[in-house]
Amino acid sequence: TYMESSKKQATFGKAAVGLIVTDLNGNRISFGKANVRFFSKILSCLILYIGFLMVAFTKKKQGLHDMIAETLVIKNNTPDTVLLSKQATRLESVKAILCDGLFHIMVIRNLHVPE
Numbered sequence: 001t002y003m004e005s006s007k008k009q010a011t012f013g014k015a016a017v018g019l020i021v022t023d024l025n026g027n028r029i030s031f032g033k034a035n036v037r038f039f040s041k042i043l044s045c046l047i048l049y050i051g052f053l054m055v056a057f058t059k060k061k062q063g064l065h066d067m068i069a070e071t072l073v074i075k076n077n078t079p080d081t082v083l084l085s086k087q088a089t090r091l092e093s094v095k096a097i098l099c100d101g102l103f104h105i106m107v108i109r110n111l112h113v114p115e
Contacts, residue, residue: 001034010076020076033069040065 003011009020009028021037023029029037044051044064051064060072 001038005031005034018076037069040068
């Protein structure tokens, strides 16, 4: 949540594929909004990842968690003229999810849980 509300506006996975998270007006999101987005991802997971799959079928390429938090994932390297033309493509969204997922798996694998 901190990373998406920071100046970089992206997690490691999103930054790796040139994406950022913004509010509906293209502005940086607050830490509170980033937390809403983060915890909404739990709901997206609980319904068999349908909340993430929605990205492929919505006009603004938003997942359920983005709709709840009123956020967008957009390309970082384009001018701020037309926000909708900056929407992440399906492939870019999938790449970001995979990169973030791999990062989380690596972190979790290295956690030592006392037995």
